[in-house]
Amino acid sequence: MLSKAAARNFFLVGTFLCFGAFVLLTIDTISKVPAQTNAENLTDSAIRGKHIFETNNCMGCHTILGEGAYYAPELTKTYPKRGAEFIRLMLTDPEKLYPGQRKMVKYDFNEQEKDDVIAFLKWISEMDLNGFPAEPDLMQ
Ligand code: HEC
CATH class of the missing domain: 1.10.760.10 (Cytochrome c-like domain)
Incomplete structure (x- = not known):
C-alpha cells in the first residue's frame, strides 16, 4: 500500500511525464505536416x-x-x-x-x-x- 505522500508523488510524476510525452508528440506531428501534405x-x-x-x-x-x-x-x-x-x-x-x-x-x-x-x-x-x-x- 502506498503512503499518501508516495501516491501523490506517483500521480504528479505520472501526470507530468504523460503531459511531456503529449507535448513532444504534438510538436513532432506538427513539424511533419508540411512534408506530409506537400505544402x-x-x-x-x-x-x-x-x-x-x-x-x-x-x-x-x-x-x-x-x-x-x-x-x-x-x-x-x-x-x-x-x-x-x-x-x-x-x-x-x-x-x-x-x-x-x-x-x-x-x-x-x-x-x-x-x-x-x-x-x-x-x-x-x-x-x-x-x-x-x-x-x-x-x-x-
Ligand atoms: C447531394 C449530395 C452531394 C453533394 C452536395 C455533392 N455530391 Fe459529389 N456525389 C454525390 C453522389 C451520390 C455521388 C456518387 C454517384 C453514384 O455513385 O451514384 C457523387 C460523386 C462524386 C464524384 C465522383 C466520385 C467517385 O469516386 O466516383 C466526385 C468527384 C464528386 N462527387 C465531387 C463533388 C464535389 C466537388 C462536390 C461539391 C462541389 C460534390 N461532389 C457535392 C453526391 C453529392
Whole structure:
C-alpha cells in the first residue's frame, strides 16, 4: 500500500511525464505536416478549389480525409482512381454519368472553377496519410 505522500508523488510524476510525452508528440506531428501534405505543391488553384469545396457543401454528402457525410463516395483518392476528366464530367452533369441513381447536385461551375476543384482533389490525393484510406482486405 502506498503512503499518501508516495501516491501523490506517483500521480504528479505520472501526470507530468504523460503531459511531456503529449507535448513532444504534438510538436513532432506538427513539424511533419508540411512534408506530409506537400505544402510546397499547394497552388493558388488548389486553394481556390478548397474554398469552392467548402462553400458548396460538398461535405454535406461526401467525406474527404475521412470527414464529412456518408451519402456519397470518399473523395481523398478520387483523383488517381478516376482521373481529371471523370471529375470534370461529375461537376458538369452528374445525372449523365449515373442516370436515375443517387443524386449529386448539378453545379453551375465555369471551367476555371472545375479546374480549381480538380487541383484541390489532386493535391489532397498526394498527401502522405500514413496509409489512409486502407485498401479493403479482399480475400484472394
Ligand atoms: C447531394 C449530395 C452531394 C453533394 C452536395 C455533392 N455530391 Fe459529389 N456525389 C454525390 C453522389 C451520390 C455521388 C456518387 C454517384 C453514384 O455513385 O451514384 C457523387 C460523386 C462524386 C464524384 C465522383 C466520385 C467517385 O469516386 O466516383 C466526385 C468527384 C464528386 N462527387 C465531387 C463533388 C464535389 C466537388 C462536390 C461539391 C462541389 C460534390 N461532389 C457535392 C453526391 C453529392
